[in-house]
Amino acid sequence: MDRGEILAAPKNFEVLRELILERRRELPKRLAQVAAFALDHPDEIAFGTAASIAGAADVQPSTLVRFSQAFGFDGFSALQTVFRARLRERNSSYEDRLAELESGDAAPAGSAAILGSFIAAAHRSLDNLGTAIDPKRFESATITLASARTIHLIARRRSYPIATYMAYALSQLKIRCQIAGTASGIDDDLLAMADPGDAAFAISFSSYAPETIAQASALAARGIPIVSLTDSAFSPLAECSTVWFELVEADHAGFRSLSASMAFAMALAVAIAEERRRTQN
Amino acid sequence: MDRGEILAAPKNFEVLRELILERRRELPKRLAQVAAFALDHPDEIAFGTAASIAGAADVQPSTLVRFSQAFGFDGFSALQTVFRARLRERNSSYEDRLAELESGDAAPAGSAAILGSFIAAAHRSLDNLGTAIDPKRFESATITLASARTIHLIARRRSYPIATYMAYALSQLKIRCQIAGTASGIDDDLLAMADPGDAAFAISFSSYAPETIAQASALAARGIPIVSLTDSAFSPLAECSTVWFELVEADHAGFRSLSASMAFAMALAVAIAEERRRTQN
DNA sequence: CCGCGCGTAGAATAATTCTTCCAAATTCGG
DNA sequence: CCGAATTTGGAAGAATTATTCTACGCGCGG
Numbered sequence: 001m002d003r004g005e006i007l008a009a010p011k012n013f014e015v016l017r018e019l020i021l022e023r024r025r026e027l028p029k030r031l032a033q034v035a036a037f038a039l040d041h042p043d044e045i046a047f048g049t050a051a052s053i054a055g056a057a058d059v060q061p062s063t064l065v066r067f068s069q070a071f072g073f074d075g076f077s078a079l080q081t082v083f084r085a086r087l088r089e090r091n092s093s094y095e096d097r098l099a100e101l102e103s104g105d106a107a108p109a110g111s112a113a114i115l116g117s118f119i120a121a122a123h124r125s126l127d128n129l130g131t132a133i134d135p136k137r138f139e140s141a142t143i144t145l146a147s148a149r150t151i152h153l154i155a156r157r158r159s160y161p162i163a164t165y166m167a168y169a170l171s172q173l174k175i176r177c178q179i180a181g182t183a184s185g186i187d188d189d190l191l192a193m194a195d196p197g198d199a200a201f202a203i204s205f206s207s208y209a210p211e212t213i214a215q216a217s218a219l220a221a222r223g224i225p226i227v228s229l230t231d232s233a234f235s236p237l238a239e240c241s242t243v244w245f246e247l248v249e250a251d252h253a254g255f256r257s258l259s260a261s262m263a264f265a266m267a268l269a270v271a272i273a274e275e276r277r278r279t280q281n
Numbered sequence: 282m283d284r285g286e287i288l289a290a291p292k293n294f295e296v297l298r299e300l301i302l303e304r305r306r307e308l309p310k311r312l313a314q315v316a317a318f319a320l321d322h323p324d325e326i327a328f329g330t331a332a333s334i335a336g337a338a339d340v341q342p343s344t345l346v347r348f349s350q351a352f353g354f355d356g357f358s359a360l361q362t363v364f365r366a367r368l369r370e371r372n373s374s375y376e377d378r379l380a381e382l383e384s385g386d387a388a389p390a391g392s393a394a395i396l397g398s399f400i401a402a403a404h405r406s407l408d409n410l411g412t413a414i415d416p417k418r419f420e421s422a423t424i425t426l427a428s429a430r431t432i433h434l435i436a437r438r439r440s441y442p443i444a445t446y447m448a449y450a451l452s453q454l455k456i457r458c459q460i461a462g463t464a465s466g467i468d469d470d471l472l473a474m475a476d477p478g479d480a481a482f483a484i485s486f487s488s489y490a491p492e493t494i495a496q497a498s499a500l501a502a503r504g505i506p507i508v509s510l511t512d513s514a515f516s517p518l519a520e521c522s523t524v525w526f527e528l529v530e531a532d533h534a535g536f537r538s539l540s541a542s543m544a545f546a547m548a549l550a551v552a553i554a555e556e557r558r559r560t561q562n
Numbered sequence: 563c564c565g566c567g568c569g570t571a572g573a574a575t576a577a578t579t580c581t582t583c584c585a586a587a588t589t590c591g592g
Numbered sequence: 593c594c595g596a597a598t599t600t601g602g603a604a605g606a607a608t609t610a611t612t613c614t615a616c617g618c619g620c621g622g
Binding site for chain 2: 043047084087088110111112114115116117118119121122123126129130133135138139142157158160161162164165168169232233234248252253255256257258259260262263264265266267268269270271274275278
């Protein structure tokens with residue numbers, strides 16, 4: 001059996017893929033059959049059971065095990081793990097870079113690795129943003145906010161920078177807005193003056209700031225439409241919102257940047273401006 | 282057991298998700314816990330085993346089965362199938378969607394297209410960030426700021442949100458910082474108290490805010506090291522800085538989001554904390 | 563034409579994983 | 593404060609799934 005191949009099992013899908021392509025010709029018939037199937041239907045491998053995959057590829061389950069072992073895996077399950085990992089991290093290229101940076105004993109100094117991680121995390125967040133946001137809801141949020149006389153921005157702590165940015169962008173776009181979250185005392189008074197012709201955009205993540213929730217639901221109770229950005233469908237913000245979006249920022253060691261949220265915020269601001277231009281002219 | 286719920290198990294993830302959201306209030310504690318976990322970590326459910334998921338969600342495996350049955354499934358496996366199907370679909374259409382987004386103003390409705398453009402722009406910005414930042418300079422910036430007693434954050438207008446975010450992050454990391462840019466009058470006084478043991482991080486883009494430049498150069502003149510983030514080597518900020526970084530955010534129709542800057546800011550904050558931890562312990 | 567070796571199928575076995583069940587704990591209504 | 597109903601934890605068992613093993617078939621060289 002040992003033709004000198006102590007090849008370590010690749011733990012990265014791309015590498016495995018290359019390896020399979022490379023060795024495809026020299027494999028025996030049934031193993032080649034498995035190889036072809038694996039590259040053509042990676043999802044099937046990721047999710048199926050040995051029996052179901054064997055059926056689909058028209059081989060015996062044991063052939064799958066032998067195939068796996070031929071590539072250095074312990075058994076079929078180990079190989080399957082690689083196929084699953086690929087689906088988990090759905091943007092493989094960025095993920096690779098991250099892995100390189102983190103495992104890189106070429107040791108690009110500590111801080112550079114941290115930067116790399118945050119870049120990778122931001123890429124992931126953006127990908128997630130693209131798939132997680134329902135265009136229709138985005139459209140409807142846009143319309144809601146575009147038809148408001150004044151847009152109230154509600155955010156604290158980690159979300160606060162997003163609100164300040166939107167305040168800046170909206171002002172530039174000549175859209176009236178009012179930011180809550182500065183000097184605690186004044187906020188509530190300002191929000192008390194909000195009338196039903198207004199609308200609010202609230203942002204709150206993770207350990208939800210009580211003031212944000214309180215202010216948002218107070219406005220909601222008075223019939224003011226709320227659009228919100230949060231990180232869980234269970235967020236208390238979601239409850240009182242007319243339209244809400246779930247956005248989970250990927251993290252590096254627990255620290256999250258706001259890259260995707262910023263892209264979202266900016267897109268929303270510009271979309272609102274577009275909508276206004278369209279309807280008012 | 283039957284409280285009249287002969288509800289058919291949803292076969293499609295979206296429907297299931299809605300159903301979970303709808304019924305979450307009336308669920309008992311542990312089942313609610315599972316519900317939250319399921320919606321927050323759908324991938325985990327898709328891939329894990331009952332035992333591993335139960336561990337992650339901090340419940341018993343049997344609770345997962347009960348949860349599944351409460352939603353009309355035969356058992357946990359049946360529910361898991363729905364989560365897997367979702368990943369499969371998403372993954373297959375993922376390349377398509379990305380292609381749509383990047384090919385620019387293609388099809389999707391107005392506001393969704395805007396969001397897509399901003400996402401694509403943010404991706405480009407991040408790529409650019411990865412290649413444009415010199416690891417050595419990043420390292421040196423980290424060290425400079427890590428050895429400061431207090432870090433002064435200087436930013437206005439469009440850059441201001443970055444400063445507020447860093448202020449938040451640094452506080453969380455127990456690093457003393459002082460933000461300039463709030464009430465104009467006070468800023469200069471606060472900065473006047475800065476001593477040579479401090480350092481500053483200044484951010485300014487494009488049409489450089491005069492106050493930012495003025496404050497940065499005033500500090501520089503007093504021998505306080507300045508790290509800066511700007512968008513051109515010719516920026517007036519670069520002149521008076523000890524270390525500076527050039528970061529150009531890609532734009533959509535002239536509007537820029539701050540995605541890459543946010544990733545940079547967060548990385549810098551964490552790198553500073555790491556550096557402090559390393560040198561002080 | 564015969565024997566040798568590699569590859570394969572299929573069943574038996576071993577391991578893992580899901581499900582069921584019941585006692586203990588909790589909650590809710592009286 | 594008590595009792596009934598519901599929910600929960602945990603472990604035993606049922607089912608599924610992966611792996612191993614042995615015998616058979618096929619091709620190749622002697």
